[in-house]
Amino acid sequence: MEEKVLEILEEYCEEALTYEGDNMMEEGIIDSFTVINIVSELEDAFDIEIDAKYVVAENFKNKEAILELVGRLLED
Amino acid sequence: MQFLSGGFVILWVITFALYYLLPSKCQWMLLAVMSGLFYVAGMGSGPLALGIIVTALSTYVCGRLLAENLAAQKEALSHCTDKEEKKAVKSAYEKRRKRLQILHFVLNLGILLCGKYMSAILPFLREGRLLSPVSDAFFSRIVMPLGVSFYTLTAIGYVVDVGREQCEAQENPLKLFLYLAYFPAITQGPFHRYEKMRAEFAREHVFDYGRLASGVQRFVWGAFKKLVIADRLGIFVGNVFDGGRTQITGGIYAVAVIFYMLQLYADFSGYMDMALGVSETFDIALPENFKRPYFSTSVAEFWRRWHITLGAWFKDYVMFSFVMSDAGRKLGKAAKKRFPNLGKHVTALAGTMLVWLFTGLWHGRTVSYLLWGVYYGIIMCLSLVLEPCYASWREKLHIREGRVWSFVRMARTWLIVFAADILIRTGSLAQAGEVYLAIPGRLGIAATIGTLTDYGLGRYAFLLLLFACGLWLFVSICEERGMDVRKRLSALPLPFRWGCYYAVALLLIITGIYGGSYDTAAFLYQSF
Numbered sequence: 001m002e003e004k005v006l007e008i009l010e011e012y013c014e015e016a017l018t019y020e021g022d023n024m025m026e027e028g029i030i031d032s033f034t035v036i037n038i039v040s041e042l043e044d045a046f047d048i049e050i051d052a053k054y055v056v057a058e059n060f061k062n063k064e065a066i067l068e069l070v071g072r073l074l075e076d
Numbered sequence: 077m078q079f080l081s082g083g084f085v086i087l088w089v090i091t092f093a094l095y096y097l098l099p100s101k102c103q104w105m106l107l108a109v110m111s112g113l114f115y116v117a118g119m120g121s122g123p124l125a126l127g128i129i130v131t132a133l134s135t136y137v138c139g140r141l142l143a144e145n146l147a148a149q150k151e152a153l154s155h156c157t158d159k160e161e162k163k164a165v166k167s168a169y170e171k172r173r174k175r176l177q178i179l180h181f182v183l184n185l186g187i188l189l190c191g192k193y194m195s196a197i198l199p200f201l202r203e204g205r206l207l208s209p210v211s212d213a214f215f216s217r218i219v220m221p222l223g224v225s226f227y228t229l230t231a232i233g234y235v236v237d238v239g240r241e242q243c244e245a246q247e248n249p250l251k252l253f254l255y256l257a258y259f260p261a262i263t264q265g266p267f268h269r270y271e272k273m274r275a276e277f278a279r280e281h282v283f284d285y286g287r288l289a290s291g292v293q294r295f296v297w298g299a300f301k302k303l304v305i306a307d308r309l310g311i312f313v314g315n316v317f318d319g320g321r322t323q324i325t326g327g328i329y330a331v332a333v334i335f336y337m338l339q340l341y342a343d344f345s346g347y348m349d350m351a352l353g354v355s356e357t358f359d360i361a362l363p364e365n366f367k368r369p370y371f372s373t374s375v376a377e378f379w380r381r382w383h384i385t386l387g388a389w390f391k392d393y394v395m396f397s398f399v400m401s402d403a404g405r406k407l408g409k410a411a412k413k414r415f416p417n418l419g420k421h422v423t424a425l426a427g428t429m430l431v432w433l434f435t436g437l438w439h440g441r442t443v444s445y446l447l448w449g450v451y452y453g454i455i456m457c458l459s460l461v462l463e464p465c466y467a468s469w470r471e472k473l474h475i476r477e478g479r480v481w482s483f484v485r486m487a488r489t490w491l492i493v494f495a496a497d498i499l500i501r502t503g504s505l506a507q508a509g510e511v512y513l514a515i516p517g518r519l520g521i522a523a524t525i526g527t528l529t530d531y532g533l534g535r536y537a538f539l540l541l542l543f544a545c546g547l548w549l550f551v552s553i554c555e556e557r558g559m560d561v562r563k564r565l566s567a568l569p570l571p572f573r574w575g576c577y578y579a580v581a582l583l584l585i586i587t588g589i590y591g592g593s594y595d596t597a598a599f600l601y602q603s604f
Contacts, residue, residue, distance in 0.1 A: 032396075
């Protein structure tokens with residue numbers, strides 16, 4: 001799972017892979033267009049539905065948070 | 077009640093004095109009562125405040141029902157054993173939540189639309205003879221409730237947040253009323269979020285002289301931008317666009333549009349400085365709404381720095397809600413199948429267009445505003461689609477990143493905003509067309525310089541504007557470089573510090589544009 005998520009991040013926002021902070025959305029590393037594309041790719045890749053309620057700064061603060069979100073949704 | 081009126085200053089001083097005398101548990105109650113008084117005074121009479129009461133009550137009830145639904149769903153899910161059963165239970169409860177939310181949106185958006193658009197729709201209804209005398213009299217009496225555009229969206233945001241489980245539903249209706257009607261923010265925002273404001277109101281607030289000084293400084297700076305800059309620029313702009321003159325040169329039109337861009341910014345950011353300054357004296361932090369937008373190197377960045385909280389609202393509650401809905405997903409999947417390369421962007425593009433259509437309609441009720449929204453939507457979509465090409469174009473043209481290139485990009489952003497502002501300031505498509513043609517067609521530089529002082533501003537007024545805008549630019553550059561100007565000012569030796577205070581206060585008193593009874597012109601964004 002991790003490999004695929006990182007592959008998607010590499011395609012849409014390479015900077016996210018090396019980002020070490022915890023506020024990717026508010027620091028402008030990842031914008032709303034990129035978030036939408038990443039969400040769409042994650043939904044297709046893992047056959048999950050990422051509801052709008054999960055699209056908050058907390059779940060996209062860095063790559064670890066995105067991995068955790070996907071993991072959580074796969075468990076549900 | 078305007079911020080720059082004696083009535084408001086009295087309300088502010090009384091609230092401030094009582095606020096720090098009261099026990100911390102009661103401070104929010106005082107703010108709620110004063111917000112109610114401010115609202116009634118602003119509307120002119122009690123019954124006219126009915127709109128906000130209906131919104132507050134419906135939002136409170138909807139929030140509580142959503143919370144009950146979520147609790148019942150949790151309970152029902154705890155009895156489910158397999159995945160399919162869980163899915164069915166979730167879906168059933170979700171449907172009920174959606175129905176509740178739709179009911180709330182219809183009611184409150186109905187109030188917003190009636191208040192905002194009734195005066196625009198009435199002439200058409202009369203022309204089509206669709207109104208009886210009784211209904212005509214009834215609809216003619218509908219007035220736009222104060223701050224309806226702001227508190228309606230704030231209320232909808234709260235209901236969505238409760239449904240998304242991003243916040244707990246408020247149990248106390250008066251606390252919810254305070255969230256919606258908090259008087260420094262009710263007329264023009266900023267759009268605050270419930271969870272952050274709930275925590276702000278619940279905190280203990282202790283008097284602090286430094287905070288009071290900082291809040292008052294910010295209020296005075298906002299008043300300076302409004303009275304010395306915005307209202308002075310407004311004289312020239314008004315004379316050009318509303319003066320009924322003919323034979324205006326393209327150069328005068330260009331100057332008027334640039335002045336309008338600055339007027340809008342000084343007026344709205346000045347209001348925000350005043351709102352945030354007043355709130356700071358109560359130790360309540362409101363979100364920032366401007367971040368020096370004219371330093372932006374792209375339109376997307378401009379809109380991340382201009383009216384920040386409105387953009388964030390539309391992004392969170394319109395764009396993401398649409399893109400992550402069943403309709404948005406279906407659209408995305410179909411587009412990906414049909415256009416493998418571009419298809420992946422289709423939902424984001426559709427969401428962007430939707431957001432800009434709503435933003436246009438939110439700002440005004442004319443075709444010009446709708447076109448203004450479409451214009452920005454197309455530019456945003458183009459920048460998204462063309463972004464991968466930019467790097468290769470720069471390489472081919474041997475353009476190096478640096479200060480010059482940044483300035484070129486900034487100038488390009490100004491030009492795009494300039495073209496958009498013509499649409500909204502002229503008020504009619506015919507006049508906008510005349511300005512678009514006149515600027516390049518009959519620029520008339522010599523005639524422009526010769527007639528510059530014929531539009532309400534004399535030579536000294538121009539010099540004063542130059543000085544005030546220079547001061548504003550200086551402060552903006554300092555802030556852009558990360559300096560906290562107010563903190564720096566507070567650290568100056570006493571004579572210098574008070575010298576600065578007196579200078580700005582004197583400028584404000586002597587050169588501010590005041591009305592006949594020392595009142596001020598209405599804020600531009602109040603009409604949006």
